[in-house]
Amino acid sequence: MKTITQPDEIQSWTMRQRCAGKRLALVPTMGFFHEGHLALMRWARERADALLVSLFVNPTQFGPREDLKRYPRDPERDARLAEEVGVDVLFMPEAEAMFPDGHATWVEAPTLCRGLCAVQRPTHFRGVATVVAKLFVLTNPSLAVFGEKDWQQLAVIRRITRDLNLPVEVHGRPTVREADGLALSSRNVNLSPEERGQAPAIHRGLLHVARLVEEGETDSSLLLASLGKRYAREMPLGRVEYMAAVDPDQLYPVEEVSGPVLVAVAARFANARLIDNILISRK
Known part of the structure; x- marks a missing residue:
C-alpha cells in the first residue's frame, strides 16, 4: 500500500490509473477505522481495479464549539487496517494542503440543510460538500462509497454530484452495527x-x-x-x-x-x- 500526503501527487497517481483504463474507487473517511469503514472498503474493493481511501479530519466541517481536537485519531493503526483489506493508496493530507491560506471557495446544497443535523451544525455540510468535491476533483474516481448512517451527508453529496455533473457514481451502504444495535461510530x-x-x-x-x-x-x-x-x-x-x-x-x-x-x-x-x-x- 502506498501512502500519499500531497494533493498534486494524489492527482498525478489517479490520472495515471485512469489513463491506464483502471476503474478507481474512493472511500472518503476521517480515520479511526472501525468495521463500518472496513465494510465500505471491502465492498468498493470488489468493484474496482484500484482502491483509494482518504484519511482526513476535515476542520471545515467542525463548528467553533465542536470536538475537532477530541476527534479520535490513530493513523498508524488505520494504515495497518487499510492495507489488510487491500487498499492501494491511503491519502493522508494535512489541513494546510487541502485548505491553504486564502481559501475562499465553498460548495453548498442549501435546500438539503434546513433541518436535521444542520440546525445544530449550520456550517457542517458546507465543509463536507467542499472537501468531498475537492476529493472528487483530485482523485477522479469512478465510484465513491459512503455509509447510510450519515444519511443527510449522503443526500448532500448526491445532490452536488448531480448538480455539478461530477462523473462519479455515489453509493450508499447500510449502517454497520454492534451486536446490541448501536451504530458503529x-x-x-x-x-x-x-x-x-x-x-x-x-x-x-x-x-x-x-x-x-x-x-x-x-x-x-x-x-x-x-x-x-x-x-x-x-x-x-x-x-x-x-x-x-x-x-x-x-x-x-x-x-x-x-x-x-x-x-x-x-x-x-x-x-x-x-x-x-x-x-x-x-x-
Missing part, C-alpha cells in the same frame, strides 16, 4: 460505560417506530411522540437534539407515512454526539 469510544449501556436505545427506538408503522400508525407527530417517550425512559443520559420524519431524498418533514420515510435521530451524551436513522414505509 468513531465517537463511540468517547462514551462512558453507563452511556454505552444506554446508547443502543437509539436504534431500539427506531425499530419501535417501524413496528408502529407496520401496525398501521401513519401520523408522524404521534410516531415521534412515542419515540421521545421511549428515549426519556431508556436513555436518560442522552439529550435528544432532534427526532424527525422526512422525505429520504429531499429531507423535508412529512406529516404522514404514505411512502418511504426516513426517521432520523441525534442524541448528545457528555462527550459524544450520536446519529442514527431508519428507512420505513407503509406496506
